[in-house]
Amino acid sequence: GENVEQHPSTLSVQEGDSAVIKCTYSDSASNYFPWYKQELGKRPQLIIDIRSNVGEKKDQRIAVTLNKTAKHFSLHITETQPEDSAVYFCAPGRGGATNKLIFGTGTLLAVQP
């Protein structure tokens, strides 16, 4: 089966600092690369996504960069705030946003005020 790994597994930053989480996947047919944020006991929320014809996408404090050749993509959060504290998952997939997604191992981000 496909392997989807995230690094680091835990990340603690000071408020205002930047955070970067990397996702490595094995399925070369993946063409959709989303990042989800999940708070304890809640559903995952899509925060940003990118498709294989684009190398980078930015939405305010959040950005995603894709290196399809190396099969990894990263989540970048700038000017972190305590409310950014959550578990973040990457979930690469084939066939776009409506096909099945394989979730990564997860990264617990703690933003210290």
Place this chain on the structure above:
Amino acid sequence: GAVVSQHPSRVICKSGTSVKIECRSLDFQATTMFWYRQFPKQSLMLMATSNEGSKATYEQGVEKDKFLINHASLTLSTLTVTSAHPEDSSFYICSASNAEKLFFGSGTQLSVL
């Protein structure tokens, strides 16, 4: 935006009983729904892909006779955990697509005593 409703949100049952979880797309038709399971502090693991009017496709290692999936209409998929045991205690979450994006239900916390 599109809404996916999941019920119940929490269920406690005795070992050996069966539990049914419903996943409904409230304002769109979902030809495909997905069922995930999430153990504490772990990632979401895809259990099966549910297609309206056909048999579900189960991921490797998921017992189809234990986790019965029915997708009888374009707005409803159900997951029945049969003869539940304490090791089945987990957070179960569904997702549904509207041909553009994927939307997650709010999840069901199952506790088997």
